[in-house]
Amino acid sequence: xxxxxxxxxxxxxxALIEDAAQGRPTTITRHGVAVAVLTPIEAARKLYPQxxxxxxxxxxxxxxxxxxxxxASPPRDVDL
Numbered sequence: 157x158x159x160x161x162x163x164x165x166x167x168x169x170x171a172l173i174e175d176a177a178q179g180r181p182t183t184i185t186r187h188g189v190a191v192a193v194l195t196p197i198e199a200a201r202k203l204y205p206q207x208x209x210x211x212x213x214x215x216x217x218x219x220x221x222x223x224x225x226x227x228a229s230p231p232r233d234v235d236l
Contacts, residue, residue, distance in 0.1 A: 159183045
C-alpha cells in the first residue's frame with residue numbers, strides 16, 4: 157500500500173483517486189502519523205454496508221406484542 161503525506165495528497169488527489177479506482181489503496185499521513193486511507197469503493201462497501209430502509213420497512217419490522225388502548229372518553233368542547 158502506497159503512503160502519501162497529506163500535503164502531497166492534496167496535490168495528487170486525481171491520481172490517488174485513479175489508483176483507488178484501479179484497486180490500489182493509499183494511506184495518507186499527517187506529521188508522520190497515518191490518519192486516513194483512500195480505498196477502492198468495493199472495499200469501503202464491505203466495511204460500511206449501506207442498508208437503506210424505507211419508513212414502511214421500519215414499521216413492518218416492528219416485532220409487535222404491544223397492545224395499545226384507545227381513550228374512549230369524548231373529545232373536549234372547543235369554543236370558536
